[in-house]
Amino acid sequence: MQPADTDIQLPDATGHFGPFGGRFVPETLVAALEELATAFAQVGRDAAFRAELEALLHTYVGRPTPLTYLGRLSERVGLRLYAKREDLAHTGAHKINNAVGQALLAQRLGKRRIIAETGAGQHGVAVATVCAVLGIECAVYMGTEDIRRQSLNVFRMKLLGAEVRAVDSGSRTLKDAINEALRDWVTNVRSTHYLIGSAIGPHPYPAMVRDFQRVIGDEARAQVLEREGRLPDAAVACVGGGSNAIGLFAPFVADADVRLIGVEAAGRGLATGEHAASLSAGRPGVLHGTLSYLLQDEHGQVRETHSVSAGLDYPGVGPEHAYLRDSGRATYIAATDQQALAGFRLLSETEGIIPALEPAHAVGALPRVRELAGEGALVVLGLSGRGDKDMTTVAAELGVSLD
């Protein structure tokens, strides 16, 4: 984690990124959010906290993660590609970076219990893992539709000692898990920290999650400079809520020549309405405490979304991405389920790396990235997680029986 850097002045003191962000929550939660914002500002300047965090990231999470040159895939797609290997972090995804940071912060605040939401299960597993190693009580909310899609991760969380609470309301996915976690938090706010897993939610979450995830971009920037002697032409990452993308983008925002490209989930195609591409097809609205792009109907009711990837199946997106989109600093494109599955196979076959379905969207979008960044462009790809959790889903999509 870096203290508030000169290259990113946002959010402002009230948590706004331009017109986006803010704190749209019931009054009961405001005191806890103020306490959290204050504590977060303090630990940014606290050498002991940062040393503790860095030690855990190094000796437990396994950071720094490698930057791998993808030679065969580069040849195939006409780019010079490096992958930032968050799939090699402990628990198999970038989610652990933020989980470790927030859990240490929760300890400082004297919270005895941590709750979390999870979509694909990677964030839930990361939180359950950190709670196990720090000895904190843990409950994870998960939609029943996601429990079905990600049964392996449900089992992992239980093995790690977390209680998994099934959420059977609304679309039974990530959005509803967040609603239920918020209700728990409103009820138990004095004893409990809500460990949000993406760069969404009320202030200070979007800024805090970004800062705990920017270790991805800080490492990648130094690694690519060391290997290539220059900055990349583009940084590319998948965007659901957008935590891995904002973590990768953050240190590059001030590097005007580095193109930032986010890849959303186009599901069955943007034209079908069955997708999760808030920045590509939504309009500004308020959900889960923040103002950002949102998939909603004409009456402001939040729409149900679809993606083959549970981790991207969310109708909103982090407010900083909304800001980067509108300011033109970042470009957001979308990849369909089919393109993601093609990317999943391509990376597996050419590089021996089986990605999670979420970053498989970024792989699937590489032809479009080449159009934007140019033939032969030097590209850092955020490989946010590994694909073990998705074997059942992919097998089903490919018509293969695993029984």
Place this chain on the structure above:
Amino acid sequence: MNRLDAALAAARAARRTALITFCTAGFPRREDWPGVMGAMERGGADVIEVGLPFSDPMADGRTIQHADEVALGQGVSVGDALGWIRAYRDAGGACGVVVMTYYNPLLQYGQERFVGDAVAAGADGLVLVDVPPEEGGELRAAARAAGLRLVPLVAPTTSDARLARLLDGAGGFVYCVSVTGVTGARRELPSDLPEFLARVRRHTELPLAVGFGIAAREQVEQLAPWCDAVVVGSAIVDAARAGGDAAERIEGYVEVLSGRRRPA
């Protein structure tokens, strides 16, 4: 005088705890509206709170979540709810009327447009669940200009410093959330509730209304020394969905809550 202020002042003059009754607009069936509002008035409500349904009601418990789902399933919109308020007024409805909602439906409807239409329909106040005073400046300004009372929500976790800010420019009444928690009927109210209400009282002359968890006449009587009004929501929604004629059931239940009739 604003009808909301008048209704609460009348109850205060009569040394009576005012009764504010909530139901999600269009629940249980569209056809039950605005009959539900008339039933509340006949049962003895002083103020009626009309909930605009939202797909993601994060501060609500199961009962109101379900009511919102049912209402949205029937396509209930902001325009429908305002239409029912207007019809209630056209039929001579005299209670204070407060609209309670989450922010996004208003944002999409258009904030100034909403304030104008709500006042024209006969609404007197507005409670926003997820808009603390730091947000929603445009809506607040429009409401103030139109005389629509902005009812602040305060919680047991609200500090004294914040209370001052929350109550600045507030109108109608102060909605005191009884518990750290979501809406829903509870058998017991927290023991530190009187302390919390006394703390709020030190900051304002506005009537104090206690809500979240209240479901029985005994609770209303218990709270009487500490507040000016109580809000009952989930328990009314439960009564409405028990089957039969919803308006009739609500009227009977509100009669008991208001003390006009003893429970059978």
